[in-house]
Amino acid sequence: MTAAEDRKAQVFEDNDHKPVGHGRMLRKEDPRFLRGKGHYVDDVQLPGMLHLAILRSPVAHARIVNIDTTAAEAHPKVKAVVTGAALAEQGLAWMPTLSNDVQAVLATDKVRFQGQEVAFVVAEDRYAARDALELIDVEYDILDPVIDARHALDPSAPVIRDDLEGKTNNHCFDWETGDKAATDAVFAAAPVVVVQDMVYPRVHPAPMETCGAVADYERIDGKLTLWSTTQAPHAHRTLYAIVAGLPEHKIRVISPDIGGGFGGKVPIYPGYVCAIVASIVTGKPVKWMEDRSENLISTGFARDYVMRGEIAATTEGKILAIRTDVLADHGAFNAAATPVKYPAGFFGVFTGSYDIEAAFCKVTAVYTNKAPGGVAYACSIRITEAVYLVERLVNCLADELEMDPTELRIKNFIQPEQFPYTTKTGWVYDSGNYEPTMREAMRIAEYDELRVSRPRGARAAS
């Protein structure tokens, strides 16, 4: 059924006809948003609130030689200037990431990506805080950066993570899934093999609302209230308790209206921690809101997978096996928000919607001098990359076999009676009935007529 038909079938004029339960009804929250009465983190105003701005690295890779904050501290509206060295004295210069790595809250030894947090200023207003950043003098000893993940493991590549003991290269992790021997055997015997290299480039969630926080630490009762742009307030509270050593019951995380997240508001960013530290240091509420550029250059990116995909099939178009080798660019710190046992997220579903004999995948993750992150932007935890890989591969196979891409897919679908279906990489698909879904899309598209209408031949691309 199309959505348009469904709309006609259901009463949907206003909320006087709303269902008691499931069905179409207008959103309860919309009157608030449409009338400008949404309440976002940046709308939080507290008496005596100070403002925080972050000084970021202008270069991708450099050793910090010296930071001179005297001029900034002399600014009449500045209340505090904090560097990585000051945080280090409190044991707060580094924090754990959601992937069991560590990330600098403020750089102490080196900067490792352009836009990395180096120092922060707390001032009476937003403008003064920004102005004072200009007064901080940082001396950098510039190092060669590692930008192309394909060269990150070259023996000559500079080591980015020399903060990790004994680290002599830029290797982050290796992860494998599936049965290599069985897959190789199927490939060796397969009549048709198609290989395709593809890049899923680095993208960014770019939510309408950037990230920010208001921290309010009450010295007398030791209670911290944190308004922050988070998609996971409880998880964040527990992590703040662990990182900052504050008792969990004394922390309240409030996530008010959020202007889009798309995964980008799952990680804990240094700015949140800086705001907390600033409120503890000054005894006042402190607001930090990043601007658009800060959001794009420093918060959780997505994708950045360099993939080689291989698909094996019979000449009749029965898909036999899929094999893939992935180079994953994790940036300067592995801050991907992913379940611990799944460092490459749910990329293991790269076998797609097809009933195949064997599959194998190897992911090699590397550090580069780019912003950390990795799992963000509506990706279902790396399924975006997996689906792109398999759906491009199946299309390449269709081209090779000169088969219609819908026919090839329908021929290889997992059948309804096979559910629950365990894939060759161990995922238990709970349910599905793929062919009717495919045929419904073909019906709406008038697919057969569309195929015929398509001009073919040289110079017929338009």
Next chain:
Amino acid sequence: MGIGVAFFTEAVGAGPRKDMDILGLGMADGAELRVHPTGKAVVRLSCQTQGQGHETTFAQLVAEEIGIPPADIEVVHGDTDNTPFGLGTFGSRSTPVSGGAAVMVARKVRDKARIIASGMLEVSVADLEWQKGSFHVKGDPTKSVTIQDIAMRAHGGGDLPEGLEGGLEAQVCYNPANLTYPNGAYICVVDIDPGTAKVTVRRFIAVDDCGTRINPMIIEGQVHGGLTDGVGMALMEMIAFDEDGNCLGASLMDYLIPTALEVPDWETGFTVTPSPHHPIGAKGVGESATVGSPPAIVNAVVDALKPFGVRHADMPLTPSRVWDAMQGRPTPSF
């Protein structure tokens, strides 16, 4: 002109907790439901909306189970002092996990309401039949009490069945049995200007199967947004760097995101294959369209470029990249 097809299966709604945790925190979610004396209710959730309409969807989930209109159900979230623990909203897990929690807590409240109703109607619980919003005696629909009547009795001065505490509220922590696996078939039609190599998405057909559909309007909104994202990723968006590591996508002048001008009228449809383990058979849909649309668009562009001998071109398929592909030049590495 080119036609592209993609069919995706997603795995969304992490846990279960035995397999999935983030830094030791198991991926389950809590929900708490309190029905006030006058029959209005408040449901407290561990997940957090970012614009996708939780205040509506979760009110509808609870309404379906206990028959209180959605307008009478307040959804509270995003405040650790006022909500039960849970891992939050990401990876399309709100409906699969928190949605499961909301349904289960509503059923728990309904079970208690049934006991109170049995006292009010002076029959055994087995002789009661639930009709969304009220219990009546089997075979005699005239003998009935509404959920609002029951709420008042639960907080009132009259007798309750022996051993039953007052109040009408419950709390659960829902640990999903498995992920849910939404899927969908996408077909994209593009036109490429042979003079400028600009790609225009002419049509996009998206048929999604996210199991039981709670609010179809919100689902379509999710799908429209995700498809728009997909056009961005396939044709426009990239955080690029120069060789010194300068970010070349540091503003929205440099990092292009799609607007209404870049996208067609979406043609959406659906099939319904319920999840067997989710309490109402729903599957997450928040990311389906973002996941499924880029390969459909790239497949369409490559299909259009077949006459030029093109077999593959990497995203984003900007005019310059498509032009390169038409000239037989490889996609630049970054």
